[in-house]
Amino acid sequence: MRKSLRAAAIAAACVVAGSALYGAGAATAGQSAANSTQEPYNIGLLVKDIDTYYGTALDGNGVYQASADSPYAQDLAGLDRQAKRYIDRAAHTARQQGDKPAVVFDVDDTLLLSLDYEKRYNYTFNATTWNDYVNRADRPAVFGSPELVRYAESQGVEVFYNSGLSESQRAAAVENLKKVGADVNLDAGHMFLKDKANPPAYLSACATPGTWTCTTVQYKSGTRKHIEQDLGYDIIANFGDQYSDLDGGYADRTYKLPNPTYFVG
Incomplete structure (x- = not known):
């Protein structure tokens, strides 16, 4: 059965893009973590990583x-x-x-x-x-x-x-x-x-x-x-x-x- 990105593509994409799947919610300089659980990788950032990996761009016909x-x-x-x-x-x-x-x-x-x-x-x-x-x-x-x-x-x-x-x-x-x-x-x-x-x-x-x-x-x-x-x-x-x-x-x-x-x- 085919799954949506939100349901299943996260792990594969993060490996490909070189991003860490978990720990994306960890505190950085000037930020504080909202909780101590392992927050999944942010979906918006994941989409950007995928676009970078493919070099996604619209062609002259409006096709990605x-x-x-x-x-x-x-x-x-x-x-x-x-x-x-x-x-x-x-x-x-x-x-x-x-x-x-x-x-x-x-x-x-x-x-x-x-x-x-x-x-x-x-x-x-x-x-x-x-x-x-x-x-x-x-x-x-x-x-x-x-x-x-x-x-x-x-x-x-x-x-x-x-x-x-x-x-x-x-x-x-x-x-x-x-x-x-x-x-x-x-x-x-x-x-x-x-x-x-x-x-x-x-x-x-x-x-x-x-x-x-x-x-x-x-x-x-x-x-x-x-x-x-x-x-x-x-x-x-x-x-x-x-x-x-x-x-x-x-x-x-x-x-x-x-x-x-x-x-x-």
Whole structure:
């Protein structure tokens, strides 16, 4: 379930921004503490830290964008360099062992950046406004991620997508990924989305037609299990911006992309 900034993003954001989560209410020169409890980090300051991290600015079309020279972009560039080196080695090893190497990418804030939505709706989630936003199919790319998708393909690695987007949002997701240059394996056999009305048999432990009880970890790890055990691939790397994108196994290595704007448990 997606949470608002106020409910859950504080810890991740403070780590990223280099701020202390607790103790923000401690006395400083000329001030006195109102109480002796550990006051949480101030929400207004947290938002400023997030903007600084992304280098957030309005573009000419009035859309909030991240800056290409921001700490966020620098962190992504470092991750991409590491991932490319690893993919080279791991793909070669997998093929030597007779395995078919694959990589798995989450979509939201792993490939497509949702910063503009978060800013406009004050870091809160609403299913209707989110659906409208997704269906516009005009989100910018997460820096470097479409290039990483194409790089994996160029190394003979099969690319899959494992997203929390719904089946009804498939057309918009495909259109948006094409726009940003991640036009690799966007067919239904490689892009797995939530189909709560008709869930696949491999999720039968937590989902049946009309009944969906899967947690994010169950859904995503169950899909990776299907890719490995049913489709016969070795997932050498799994990329996501949430730990719930990565937990549950069925990947040789995981890469956590930065995202201090929301938390999916």
